[in-house]
Amino acid sequence: MAAQRSSSPLDRLLAGPARRDRITHVESVPARAGRRGRWPAWSPGLLVDRLAAAGVPAPWEHQVSAAEHAHAGRSVIIATGTASGKSLAYLLPAVATIYDESAAREGTVLYLAPTKALAADQLRALRALRLTRVRAATYDGDTPRDERTWVRQHANYVLTNPDMLHRSLLPGHARWSAFLRRLRYVVIDEAHGYRGVFGSHVAQILRRLRRICARYGADPTFVLASATTSEPAAAATRLTGLDVIAVDDDASPRGEATFALWEPPLTDLRGEHGAPVRRTATAEAGDLLADLVVEGVQTLAFVRSRRGAESVALSAKRALHEVTPELAGQVAAYRAGYLPEERRALESALRSRSLVGLASTNALELGVDVSGLDAVLVCGWPGTRASLWQQAGRAGRSGQSALTVLIARDDPLDTFLVHHPEAIFGTPVEATVLDPDNPYVLGPHLCAAASELPLTERDAELFGPATAELLPDLVRRGLLRRRPAGWYWTRRDRATDLADIRGAGGDPVQVVEAGTGRLLGTVDESSAHGTVHEGAVYLHQGESFIVQTLDLDDPVALVEPADPDYSTTARDVTDISIVEPLRSATWGEATLCFGTVEVTQQVVAYQMRRLQTGEMIGEKPLDLPPRTLRTRAVWWTLSADRLEALGDMDVAGAAHAAEHASIGLLPLFATCDRGDIGGVSTALHPDTGLLTVFVYDGHEGGAGFAERGYADAAAWLRATRDAIASCECASGCPSCIQSPKCGNGNDPLDKSGALALLAALLHEAPGPATAP
Incomplete structure (x- = not known):
């Protein structure tokens, strides 16, 4: 049994006198009362009853506003904080179109998530509502072949990801014709994650989707859900190519929150060119996680890497073994790479509070429903303010007070932020950056679109002004052929293979143990020169190897086990x-x-x-x-x-x-x-x-x-x-x-x-x- 809490989690962390100097700033975020709205008149009665039974007596005002826009056919982005109920904003119109008695045909819904885990979580939430007319199913790389046929023919609420939309659904649109003819809503969850090159690819995939929908007489409304972001309407418009309305006035309640900025101390060690070495953020996070667990403060530590998450959990366990051994079993790590049943078990243990401390990668940032936490440790700047607030929002999700501690890494940006709190608390979150007109992104998607339906002059308006300049070049390179009716894809290979939407580069380099032929893993082609060159030390699940040869033509790196006392x-x-x-x-x-x-x-x-x-x-x-x-x-x-x-x-x-x-x-x-x-x-x-x-x-x-x-x-x-x-x-x-x-x-x-x-x-x- 964990000890009773002291007056404040932050007080416990500062119990040691040397630690007070590590706090560079403490920000108090006041509590906020929620503002309820009324269920829209068109809301399906069964859904309202089911939600009431699940503890949702009435919607928040921002949920109603976004749902009304979507129901009226206006594309909308709801950009509000973590745990503000964004899913209800698209669930209301989505279920309404399926239950609409006045419609000639039952509507369908396409839900896009950046990860399979998030789509699976949404499916569980949908099925928990027991709405008999909603035939929901995931369609991703894990869906068995026989189930895929059922999904195409019978599902009216399909949950998938941009990769499957790009590689399977759009190229095979003829098999999806019945679903696409009735498509009323496209839901884009975690829209703030579609940025950079990946976001630019997804923008063109969505344009291809709109083009295919038009072919079947459909003009779906887009509903986007995003963490708080700057210029949400502009970002959503750039992503979808449509005029999008923003709803960003968060009406959900929030408990009081304390936010501390924490800088680990300098050590006596000296590094490169005699520079002082600061204690690592992961070592500091492990100590803080252990202290909070001792106090019974349920805590989630976000760590940037898989190895870092394992390291923080192990460090906390070791510290607890020394003072309260029985608590060591209440700490674990959570990351991608675990089996689905392992992740579900950890999530369940966290919800039941049998697990008090968890060190996680951002796998728990993206929408998996974990609520009621007391504290969050953010081990190193997560990359954006939007991501920081998303992670911090995991604490206090039930309206209670919460603590968040940002622990700085030894890095220019982290150092700047912990000494300039106004850059976090006095500044809006970033705008989402993407460039759909990037020719290296647009070109492959024009080829993919041509393989789905021949391109015409009218398509230039949909795909953007760079289209007219790119088409002659694609013809010259033999990728497209010009005919009086338009541009055609005439090659035998799949056009979708030209677009690497996750931006990994060329074929990944396989890392193979030379003596056994065991495949250890893969390395992106773009980073292979710097990580698996001849003589490089390669780490895999705690084992060390040295690269013997790198064959870029094959592409494969052969490694042998070793235990060097150096890194490369x-x-x-x-x-x-x-x-x-x-x-x-x-x-x-x-x-x-x-x-x-x-x-x-x-x-x-x-x-x-x-x-x-x-x-x-x-x-x-x-x-x-x-x-x-x-x-x-x-x-x-x-x-x-x-x-x-x-x-x-x-x-x-x-x-x-x-x-x-x-x-x-x-x-x-x-x-x-x-x-x-x-x-x-x-x-x-x-x-x-x-x-x-x-x-x-x-x-x-x-x-x-x-x-x-x-x-x-x-x-x-x-x-x-x-x-x-x-x-x-x-x-x-x-x-x-x-x-x-x-x-x-x-x-x-x-x-x-x-x-x-x-x-x-x-x-x-x-x-x-x-x-x-």
């Missing part, structure tokens, strides 16, 4: 050339630009470092081919006169440090992860003849992140300068200018020079509220 890091060289500037702004003697660039990257060597100390023990050359990427970038230059006026400094080191820090801070302004972007800096670039710093999208054709950086450049680069200036280190560390992914081994870097460069750059930049 690839070192690469990157060149960038400007293809076409698209926009520019002058800031005195500085110039800011956005445009198309070509990035050539080659892994040339790998370094070996001691596991315990980080000491470099050697470097070995590699012979790998260069990779070329045409993408979009934001870059800035400084005039030679202005640079000379700054005096004697390591110009290359200053630019390199500014580049690293700006990459680290861009995710605060664009909905991207640090791995989505890259950078190059040079004291004298051949295309500009000046000092130039580039930050580019790491996806073919661009993903919209660099464009967002250009639009918010003044605020972004000011935040970059502030992050460097506020770091307590003397000459640079992972919290400000060092990058774990630097291909040059973080050399050269000049912290003071970076501050001088950024000050000169921003001297005549527009004010914080003005975009360049």
